[in-house]
Amino acid sequence: MSASVVRTRSEEETIELGRRIAERLPRPAVVLLIGELGSGKTTLAKGIIQGLAAADPEEVSSPTYTLIHEFGDGARVYHIDLYRIDSAAEVLALGLDDLLNSNAVLLVEWGERFPQLWPEDRIEIRLRWLEENTREIEIRGAEEARHGTVRDREQRL
Ligand SMILES: Nc1ncnc2c1ncn2[C@@H]1O[C@H](COP(=O)(O)OP(=O)(O)OP(=O)(O)O)[C@@H](O)[C@H]1O
Numbered sequence: 001m002s003a004s005v006v007r008t009r010s011e012e013e014t015i016e017l018g019r020r021i022a023e024r025l026p027r028p029a030v031v032l033l034i035g036e037l038g039s040g041k042t043t044l045a046k047g048i049i050q051g052l053a054a055a056d057p058e059e060v061s062s063p064t065y066t067l068i069h070e071f072g073d074g075a076r077v078y079h080i081d082l083y084r085i086d087s088a089a090e091v092l093a094l095g096l097d098d099l100l101n102s103n104a105v106l107l108v109e110w111g112e113r114f115p116q117l118w119p120e121d122r123i124e125i126r127l128r129w130l131e132e133n134t135r136e137i138e139i140r141g142a143e144e145a146r147h148g149t150v151r152d153r154e155q156r157l
């Protein structure tokens with residue numbers, strides 16, 4: 001499968017990348033945000049949620065303790081953080097089936113923890129810390145989402 005790799009050099013660039021990804025996201029969509037602590041998962045989610053016109057970045061915080069945040073009226077976006085979740089059963093207890101059967105966009109931090117929960121055609125975004133302000137962000141999955149990347153910094157694998 002092909003992928004796009006982009007480097008961002010600030011928090012704002014990562015938010016901008018999120019906005020571009022949002023423009024091309026299919027509906028429904030499951031987007032797994034995969035990367036270590038501080039790699040920028042929540043930051044990218046801010047941009048995607050803003051790009052979907054579901055909320056402003058300052059309204060987006062990490063759902064580490066609340067597990068799931070809901071944004072938008074008609075166009076629903078769910079932002080989920082599995083960091084503190086111990087089992088797939090706990091995720092299902094959040095009402096995951098209903099979310100997957102809606103037309104929503106699901107953004108899932110630490111989504112790689114329970115891969116069996118997610119549809120085959122999910123989008124996987126991997127974030128790597130390179131330097132203090134530099135992150136490498138790899139997008140795999142829906143063709144459309146990859147085209148949301150900044151073209152002059154994009155390379156095909
Ligand atoms: N290029 C960049 N892209 C994203 N964040 C950056 C970048 N450069 C610096 N940062 C900083 O890195 C931090 C990323 O934090 P963020 O909460 O988005 O990470 P996270 O992957 O969600 O972490 P956690 O696993 O704790 O949920 C922020 O403090 C942000 O300002």
Ligand SMILES: [Mg+2]
Nearest residue numbers: 041042062109
């Ligand atoms: Mg986070």
